[in-house]
Amino acid sequence: MAKLTPRILKQCARIIGKENVLTDDLSLLLYAYDCSLSRSRPDGIFLIRRAEVLPPLITLLNQQHIPFIPRASATNHAGGCATLNGGVILNLTHLNRILEINTEQGYAEVEPGVVTENLQKELEPLGFFYAPDPASSQICTIGGNLAQNASGARCLKYGGTLDHVLEATVVLPNGNTLRLSRQDAGPDFIGLLAGSEGTLGIITRLKVKILPRPEHIKTFLVTFPSLEASIQTVSTLVARGILPRCVEAMDKTTTRAVEDFAHAGYPTDAEALLILELDGNTEQVDKETSLLEELCAQNGALQFRCAKTEQERENLWNGRRAAYAAMARLAPNVMVGDGTVPRKELPQTLKKVREILTAQNSVASLLFHAGDGNLHPQIIFDERIKPDVIRAKQTLKQILQACVDCGGTISGEHGIGVEKRALMAYQYDKPTLDLFAHIKKATDPNSLANPLKILPIHYAEEARPTQGVPPAYQKANEKFSAGEPFRIVGKNSRLKTEAKNCLSTNLFNQILDIDTANYTVTVEAGVVVKDLLEQLAQHRLFCALTPSEGTIGGAVASGCTPWIYAHLLGVEALLPDGSYIRYGGKCVKNAAGYPLTRLFAGSQGKFGLITQLTLRVFANQLDVPTDKPFQPLQPNVWWNSLKQTLDPAGILQ
Amino acid sequence: MNYDSFCELNFKNPKQHLSVLETPLGMRSFGQSVAFCNRCGLCLQSCPFYLLSLEETFSPRGYNQAIRFLLKKVLSPIRSRKKLQELSVSCTLCGRCMQACPGQVPTPQHILELRRLLDKRFLPFTLYFLMRLHSKHPKIFYTLARLGLSLRRIGVIKLLRFSGLSCLIGMRWMNQLDRMIPRSSKNARKQWKELLQTKEEAPSLIYIPSLETELFLPEIGINMWKLACINHRPALWAHTPTGLFEYVYGNLREARKQVKKIIEQVDTLDKKEIPVLTDSIDVYNFFKQAASLFEDYPQWKERAVQFAQQVVFATDLFPEDLKAPTPFTTPVALEYGALFSRQTKPFQTIEQKLHTLFAENFVQCRDRQADLPAFGYSFYAKDKATQIRALALRPLENQHVGTVVVLSGWAMMEVSCKKKKTLPSLKVLHVAQLNG
Known part of the structure; x- marks a missing residue:
């Protein structure tokens, strides 16, 4: 990577205007941070006032090998805007139309x-x-x-x-x-x-x-004698087919801190508190309200309060919003984590988190999006005291590791940036991290766009032990090693190919797990959609697919049912180079690394063989559109470069 | 670890700014107060100047980080002086960021301390010179100021403008100031002159007019006097340094001297607990914090605390049966721009009064409203100040406000200056003028 010389600066200024190039000491320091602890001084700041200037500017920076980091409000908690190896900040806040x-x-x-x-x-x-x-x-x-x-x-x-x-x-x-x-x-x-x-x-x-906007929104405050009871209520709710608009939970420590500060009217004697919101038409909301009340009572709710006025509703939310502020007043810094676990693992994870906090002697509030299993521990510390910083970092690291141990992810919504990239090696094995690196390499060969983020630097040594290709897929692996071009098909119901050299997923047709507590199903790619739906129906579960003779792998990879992408939680796949990747799991959200489920979805088997999939299922029948007809691929730049990187020999046709 | 070393912006001259601040969450050292900004950015969208510039450098988060870098000696105040001046002046000190901040970090107060460190140097040189003169040699200043005003009255400034001479470097600020300063009526000037000559042997209240009132806005002074006369026998102490410039923006060493002078002058009276009236909300707020000036001077601290209690504002003098001067048919609004805090007692009192006086006709334009720029801004960033003033007046325009009540002479000048073009029908009233 090259340094930003005055000559290059002059050329850039010609494109974006002299007044939009900042190189003074103060500006460089002020663009060196975001909401996290990461800090590194950029070489220059370019204020982008029109999107049209970006293509020529990026071309120039690419030619000169100058790294560039896009930045808007810089509110991320992961150090995503830090310029680790110099480079320029592209300030995009002016593109606000x-x-x-x-x-x-x-x-x-x-x-x-x-x-x-x-x-x-x-x-x-x-x-x-x-x-x-x-x-x-x-x-x-x-x-x-x-x-x-x-x-x-x-x-x-x-x-x-x-x-x-x-x-x-x-x-x-x-x-x-x-x-x-x-x-x-x-x-x-x-x-x-x-x-x-x-x-x-x-x-x-x-x-x-x-x-x-929904016709009707109702907000409830429910208190419970234990955190477990509150989580169980959420699981039961989802099981009974109620999908609340929001489900927010708080523990006793947080509730007390919030109440002291915001006076939102939260009861401070309960161990756990849920704020739930239902939306829809009046009839539906009324029906769900009575069911909700009944379910909360069954799970031992101490208090069930419905916000009667808009002001009351606003008060309940003000309390939730004040959770961060309540902590921000206690110490100069707040470190916020966003580890996510499968919902049913929440009580177990919370127990571990509390143990970690006690062992580390850290003060933190715990609040979480209970519906998604997304934990937000807010650890307070003082960044001027080094041991305090080390302790806060250590606490968060252990909490995130605990989330991974419980089948979760290190990031549900804040991203990885710099702060969590070392933990990527704890969550993923080498082949999966390699795939992330390949994606980056294919789309940005010079590694100039926000370099050194997401991926740990020495992941090869630190990565989670590779489990290798499961025996069931060894045969498929052998076919890859043979090096002869072939096509991947399921039942061939959508692709309808007449090619002779095909690899069928028919052999992998096990439904591996139907998790009725967590509302997920893990299946092999060769499972026929119709059979899957029948099996699910026995458990009174539904999936966003229409019955068909095709396989689930085909439904995902063919691109005929794009609405299922949103329900894909995890994928395992065999790549042309013989590596076996594992991504995601039973978590509703995962912001750790590139979303590989989306890479394989619609890829028509050209990047690798999907072997297993984890999908979200529901307690209620969903309105599912009919499958789209199969469309051949329309390669774009990314497609070409990814194909070239992942399958250079062109084995997958 | 001892953080005290991180509390001073200027080690050579540590008493030039406050080292202990009164924050909404209690007394904190300067360094500690700045450290509580955890860069969450929740203040960004509340800052009128950030909304205009959309640059980190001119955001509350940026301000706090810049000060943090100064405290840590990462940033050199000498090398970055120009940018720091721009930054310190860009903050309008409106206090919105403090309201949006989860930790209620008093960013305006931090910027004020930075301004104090930079010591009025954000003003154009000639104006800076005049301000220095005002605090060092008030007599020469008043002579010059009167001469300037007389020249203005006979049209010399206009002549300068038409001849193009006022566009010369060092003279440009004159245009801006000329646009801002209202032309007071001959009658008011005459009345004010008479008032200045009155002498009260046994006063029950001291009225110290602000610099802007004394020189440019005699109407405010007259009304303030009338208000004081309702229940008191006031004495007018003219030529006492009472501008924003000595106290609020200036070097605090000088401010201390000036406050001491006033206290000593008060002490010469028989009744030491006599109320001290001021007509500017900014000066009032500053006097209320007088104790913080003397943190390191125990012999003065107690007296300063007592003095702070003596200070009163127009709102404290309102009679019970206050009646609006003329019937208002159009909505009335209150302008909240004030240094230190907008949540001070006078605001609450005036809000209540306005509610009683105008009932539904009183509209509150708080939400998302930009405040008026603080002093110095108009000279430093003229174009941006115009935009900020326009932002401040937009809610008034949207709610068809006919009258706006202000709490300081400076705010009156700022609003009057802008409304000339955008809202010519808008009437600006100082709070003292509410009483008939």
Whole structure:
């Protein structure tokens, strides 16, 4: 990587304007940090006032090998905006125009620097809303949300940012512009972009989904004698088919801290507290309310209170929002974690977390999005005291490791950045980390776009032990090693190929796990969709698929059922180089690394063989559209480079 | 670990700014107060200047980090002086960030300390010179100021402008100041002159007019006097240094001297607990914090605490049966721009009064409203100040406000200056003018 010389600066200034180049001491220091502890001084700051200047600017930076780091509000907790090896900061906050709001077709077109709450405010009078609601929505930007795959309290019902982006325009690290759309046949590249933290390119325009505002919203405050009882209530709720708009939980310590500060009217004697919100039409909400009350009573709820007025509702939420503030007053710094575990593992994880906090003698509040299993421990410390910082870091590390041990992930919504990249090796094995590295290498060969993020530097030695290719898939592996080109098919019901050299997934047709407590199912790729649905029906579970003769692997890889992508939680796959990757699991959200489920979804078996999938299932029948007809791939730049990197010999045809 | 070493911005001259601050969460050392900014960024969207510039350098988070770097000696105040001046002046000291901050970090107070360190040097040189003169040699200053005002009255400033001479470097600020300073009526000037000559042998209240009142806004002084006369026998102490410039923005060593002078002057009276009235909310807030000036001077501290209790504002003198001067048909709003804190007692009192006086006609334009820039801003960043003023007036415009009540002469000048173009029908009233 080269240094930013005055000559290059001059050339850049010619493109973006002299007044938009900052190189003074103070500015360089002030752009050296974000919300995390990471700090490193950039070589220059470029204020991007028009998206049109980005392609020529990036081309120039690419030619000169200058790293660049996109940055908007810099509210991330992971050090995603730190310039580790020098380079320039591209400040995108000026790209803050809402270009179009189309309520008829349900979308809004925005620039990446639009503040999430500003979009919500524009949509409110039109009777619409934008579903992702990160806690920092009043300051964070939509581009940043996609780059970090932010979600928020409403994630359980509506999903994270990646499920709400319809189109995205990206300036690639070589300066070319790539337009991605959900309509494109092929892998879900928008999904791949989510959580990429600016390492794949710079988002310059987004088309996001907007939804009509629900007719009726009811907010409840329920207290429980134990945290376990509150989590059990959430599980029972989901089991009975109620998908609340938000489910937020707090422990006693947090409730007390919040009540002392915000006076939200929370009872301080209960061990756990839930804030639930139901939305929909009046009839549906009323029906769900009575069921909710009944279920809470069954699980030993101490108090069940419904907010009767808008003011009361606002008070309940103010308390939740004040949780961070309550801690921020106690000490100069607050370290926020975002480890996520499968919902049923929450009580177990919480026990471990408490043990860690006691052992480390750390003070932290615990609050979590109970519906998603997303924990937010807020550890207070003073960054001026070194041992305090080390202790806080150590505590968070152990908490995140505990989450991984419980089958979870180190990040549910904040991303990896620099702060958590070492822990990536704890969560993933070498082949999976290799795949992340390959994706980065394929899309950014010079490693200039936000370099040295997400991936640990020496992961080869530190990675989780590789379990190798399971025996069941050895045969498939042998076929890869043979080196002859072939096609991967399931039942051949969608692809309808006549090619002779095929590898069928028919042999892997086990339903490995139906988790009725967590609402997930893990299946091998060769399981026929119809059979899966029948099996699920026996457990009174439903999946977002229509009965068909094709396999589940085919349904995901063919791109004929793109709505299932949002329900894909984990994937295991065999790659052409013989490595076996394991990504995700039973967690509802995972922002650790590139979302590999989205890479294989719609890839039509050209990147590797999907062997196992974990899907989200539901207690209620879903409205599922009919399968789309099979469309051949439309290769784009990313497709070509990824194919070249992952399958250079062209084995998978 | 001892953090005291991180409390001073300037080791050579440590008493130039406050080292112990009164924050909403108690007394904290300067370094400790700055350290409580944990860079969460929740203040960003509340800052009017960040909303205009969208640059980290001009955001509350940026301000706090810059000060932190200064404290840590990572940033050199000499090398970055120009940028620091720009940064310190860019903050309008409105206090919105403090309201948005989860830890209630008093960023405006930090910036104020930075301004004190930079010691009025954010002003154009000529103006800076005049301000220095005001604190060092008040008599020469007043002579010059009167001469300037007389020249202005006979049209010399206009002549300078038309001749193009006022565009010369070092003279440009004159245009800006000319636009801001209202032209007081001859009658008011005459009345004010008479008041200045009155002498009260046994006063029950001391009225210290602010510099802007004394020189440019005699109407405020007259009304304040009338208000004081309702229940007191006031004495007018003119030519006492009572500007924002001595106390609020200036070197605190000088401010201490000036406050001491006032206290000593008060002590010469028979009744030492006599109320001291001021007409500027900023000076009032500053006097209320007088004790913090004398943290290191135990012999003065007790007296300063007592003095702080003696200070009163127009709102404390309102009669029970206060009646609005004229019937208001259009909505009335309150301007909240004030240094230190917008949640001080006078605001609450005036809000209550306005509610009683105008009932539903009193509208609150707090939400998302930008405040008026603090002093110095208009000269340093003229274009941006215009935009910020426009932002501040937009809510008034949206709610069809006909009258805006202000709590200081400076705010009156700022609003009057902007409204000339955008809201010519807007009437600006100082709180003292509410009483008939």
